[in-house]
Amino acid sequence: MKTLVVFLALGLPAQAANLTMPFPANQTFAETRPLSSHRIATEPFDGTLPSITAEGAVTRRIWQLTGAETTLQILAPLRAQLIEQGWEEVFECATRACGGFDFRFEIDVTPAPQMFVDLADYRYLAAQRGAAWTTLLVSRSGELSFVQTTTVDPDAEIAPLDPASDPVAPSDLPTPPNTSDVVQTLLEMGRAVLPDLDFRTGSTELAQDSYASLADLSDFMKENKTIRIALVGHTDAEGSAEGNMAISRRRAESARTLLTVKYGVAPGRVEIQGVGFFAPLTRNDTEAGRQTNRRVEAVIISTP
Template sequence: MLTFRVVITGFLATVVSVAQAQMPANDTVKGGKDHPLLTRFAGAKLVGYEVKQFDEATLPAGKRVRIAGKLGFEKTLRLEGKYTRIAYVYPQDRSSLEVMRNYQAALEKAGMKSTFACAKETCGENFGDFVQQQRVGYNFIQGGEAATSPFNYGRNDNRYLLASGTRPDGSALTVAVYMVDPVQGKLGGVYLDIVEGKSMEGGKVSANLNAADMAKGIATDGKVAIYGVYFDTGKADVKPESAAALAEMATMLKQSPKLKVFVVGHTDNQGAVAQNLTLSQRRAESVVGALAGTYKIDAARLSPKGVAAYAPLASNRAEAGRQQNRRVELVEQ
């Protein structure tokens, strides 16, 4: 089994400071435990814990920036598999730099490769606010003010590391480590996302499909499926994580200035047909709006169409097929 060790040296157990007295006496989450692949920083107490045997997760893999006026990330990693979330607090006399260095060393020793790392302002605009609001909100952290406040007060003094590797059985393993410094008399905080499994197929396609691939697909088949355009369930607003795919679509269209396309929205067969027809049409219109507004593509070259689940690429009986059917296509007019 792939095992990590977070080893701390030089801790003076005989020194009891006021900061240490503020630490919870024990872990505050009933049933919570360290992940079997990654131990905790010595002296830390577990204050948040959740495990889902199979779920999807979207992890930041780039700076937090504004895309089309909305805050998002330059890049994200979309994963599925066993998803574990853990939060700890650690003593005031330790720094986030020391704690992060220990985690980084443990991950590297286990053969994990860092794919993105940042600290404070290099993480981008309001990175800490995103984690505090979307990951370690008060419903996740348990243990009162001493456990919750570090992630709030320290959100501008943060560090983040994303690392990926492969387990002995060949399955993918991804670990995201976020932490905040002890500031303003508060404890330090650590938050972990650990995903054991394979990358979602949609994420793989969006990462590899560039403007040249899109142009080739249209020239060969008269159409190309795009899996890097994302929407929240039941919603039509294009998510910020779609920026990379939209940019490649725009590049392809600019390189072929005479090309006109139908922008076709597809859904799976879950839900009422009428609702899916409306939803797929609205999503197609959102993509056209983004291409025309943000990327300055002539809207006269783009015609939005929504077809719901009327043109599946795979069976809708299983999630793998439904995932393949949820897409945006560019179809040559």
């Protein structure tokens, strides 16, 4: 895995957003890239995503919060803080009004487990102050809420981040003995394909009643009792977007049923999502490629 050089702004740059989370929060991710770009949505998705691309020092921070019952309870006080600091709101939307899954997969989101976006419950805000831009993305998953803030500041001065202050990464989770390939990948990347779960085109049923990947996943979760995961279903590109979204969710549900009923993982620790054909691993113009894309992935969504 490539090592990313991480930077942090010196003090508070003139244009940076300085936000206080409105609920108990743990910052799980922070980086600033000295010269990069960030795509900013300016209107809802409607076949395409109206957007601008801002360039400069791109600072991203992610928090996990507890105690909020809605995404608006989080976004509203953060929006008020931005306005008080002189930021001007350019665009704001919520879930369906944003464009649903199409919008979510067009914007720039840090992968799970740092950031998790429930396709049925998220909010987005873009604000501008001078030449700088800030975007907020808020979502909830069970009892946890997630906030991603991204600020693009062409005038920021930066210096290397002290490694001692870097937030805990998923790879800092305890590694159980005799770790399987699935669990090792989950620890290193925060997500892992369950490779032995095989689906035919259009099918949502699993042919077997036991799978090594689910057994390994259940052992890992039983040894790490505070971890929660999402099972995310995927399809090939055959059929409509709406139909594939439904199929992918049912595939995730089939895997969840086995994981909870046969392998004894508590249902409250396993969520399901379906993303249809919007996150392929490879091309869909061969049968081998389509088979690869029909899959279920495990994604860590909360850690100790």
